Amino acid sequence: MAIDTLWYTRCPAPTAATIAIREGWLDTEFAGDGIEVRSLASSTDRQVHLSHYRHSQPNSFRFGGYVPPLISQSRGADIKVIGIAWHDRVHGIYALPDSGIATAADLKGKRLGVPVRLNDDVDWWRASVLGGYKALFASGVIDRSDVELVEIPVSREYVADATAGSAAGQSLWGANSQFAVQRDEVAALYRGKVDAIYSDGALTAILAGTTGARPVVTLRGNENDSDGFGTPCILTVSAPLLAERPDLVARWVGRLLDAQHWAIHHADETRRLFARETGLPEDLLEKAYSPRLHTQADLSLSASRVALLKAKYEHLRDEKFIAPFDFDAFIDAGPLEAALVARGEVAA
Secondary structure, three states: OOOOEEEEEEOOOOOHHHHHHHOOHHHHHHHOOOOEEEEHHHOOOHHHHHHHHHOOOOOEEEEEEOHHHHHHHHOOOOEEEEEEEOOOOOEEEEEOOOOOOOOHHHHOOOEEEEEEEOOOOOOHHHHHHHHHHHHHHHOOOOOHHHOEEEEEEEOOOHHHHOOOOOOOOOOOOOHHHHHHOOHHHHHHHHOOOOOEEEEEOHHHHHHHHHHOOEEEEEEOOOHHHOOOOOOOEEEEEEHHHHHHOHHHHHHHHHHHHHHHHHHHHOHHHHHHHHHHHHOOOHHHHHHHOOOOHHHOOOOEOOHHHHHHHHHHHHHHHHOOOOOOOOHHHHEOOHHHHHHHHHOOOOOO
16 A cells, blocks of 8 residues: 555644654654655645544544544544543633632532534534533532533534644644633633533633633542543544554554653653643643643553543443444554564553
8 A cells, every 4th residue: 555645633632742743753754655744734625624523534643532533433434543641631610710609519500511512513522521520420529410501502613723734743723722612611601601611631721821710629530540530632543544554553653652751751841842732831731731741641552541431432422422333443452562562662
């Protein structure tokens, strides 16, 4: 199979892809093969940009949130999960400082916002918000019947906030896209249409910094919390590419493993790269994530991470975001194993 271009896209999240892409390692890796490495952002075609959600671009890799890959796979896209990252990030329910809501008990009888994108067929943020509320109710501090879930319609498409360009390491998603995600939810809070909203990761720092909103409930979701909640970032690849050229896929994964090791020994530079990637000022990065973030640029298919992703799959299935599919066949450990062997390491 002749390959002249490998495509990539990633969410504005702190992963090994941030380092490998922004440092130019992937371009260098495949230059000798005459293979160009291109971001979806380098195309002017809107349909190419939409592949970030639909996984429609051939010979492509995606590293980011779990919702679009699961939805796309359930709708017939042919992709494989070849790695999972799980970093510390803040998750919680937020209310404005003058709301009178300070604890979970104060949420009883209140309205929790649920954004609904009217013009997107992959509503990843709505799925994430509902997952956050599911974790809230599962914690036992408050019951589903104690609150009202209020839909907040959003007509603006996610892709409207994409940033096209041919700059080295260009991402579809910059700071503007991060600030835009919860714009309508914040408006609903200020207008008194809802009393509290869910937020996570970089969005929590943006929310708190711009509105003064405070966490009413902080949901535990770090890998060592062992409570089943968390937000995996997953690395996916076009299945036909993996089937025809597993060597290229393993080399791609290998450069991400190199990024993991580099991050551990270059903490300050990693923080700067992650701040740029997430659209945050550097001094807000740890407020959204944690001080050990530079040690979490790893990639694995450990049992706990696969179990976390499967829990997300089951949540989306139960909420009717996806139709059931063969989850186990969705995972392919081959490229990661090959990359680890090539580096004299053993899979976790």
